[in-house]
Amino acid sequence: MQDSHSHFANPAAIESYARDVPLRVPGLHDLHRMTMLLLAEEASETAHILVVGAGGGMETKSLAEAQPGWRFVGVDPSPAMLNLARQTVMPFADRVDLLEGTVDRAPDGPFDGATCLLTLHHMNRSEQMHTLRGIHRRLRPGARLVIANHSAPGPDPDCWMTRTAAFALRDRPDWAKAAAAAKTIGQRLTLLTPPEEEDMLREVGFVNIGLFYAAFSFRGWVATANNGNETPTQG
Known part of the structure; x- marks a missing residue:
């Protein structure tokens, strides 16, 4: 999966x-903060x-x-991004x-919670599935996962990505420039629809999947590692 993160080998991208x-x-x-609260509902004050x-x-x-009181293990395939994280x-x-x-480098755990923010969209679908399976395997039953990434919400995903690009420009809206930026972003990332995202989580064994964050093209979900006795539900 190293190639999926090649953008973060760019020194200029790291610096900014x-x-x-x-x-x-x-x-x-x-x-x-929402991520912390969602994890803290189920994780103890000394969670890993x-x-x-x-x-x-x-x-x-x-x-x-x-x-x-929380302890953390973080993994990332980019040495430069990890150096920034250490600082x-x-x-x-x-x-x-x-x-x-990648997730394969992480200890077996079990962990009391996990996050994967602004990461999955840099992987193809097969890599996303592999990553989610790797996370699920390392979580204790009942532990929570929080993810957030670019999605392709309907009925017009390109329009939502253009709005995201316009938000990032920070100036008066230049819709032509935003549309061009959105096209570049869309070509570089793997954009799944919200139902496809939820199906992936369900397929690898997560239950109680709920959407908690929506901001233009971004979506965030919270899900629970199945303990074998739960019936998959929404919310």
């Missing part, structure tokens, strides 16, 4: 990541959390600040273990 991502993702800081796609370190920093989480370094690689 921490500055640009909050401008491109509506409500990013609130997304991080798996962070898949931990490069940059922003969500790990946010979770560590809010939950001083970001430096005040919490004694509670954060960052590993270079």
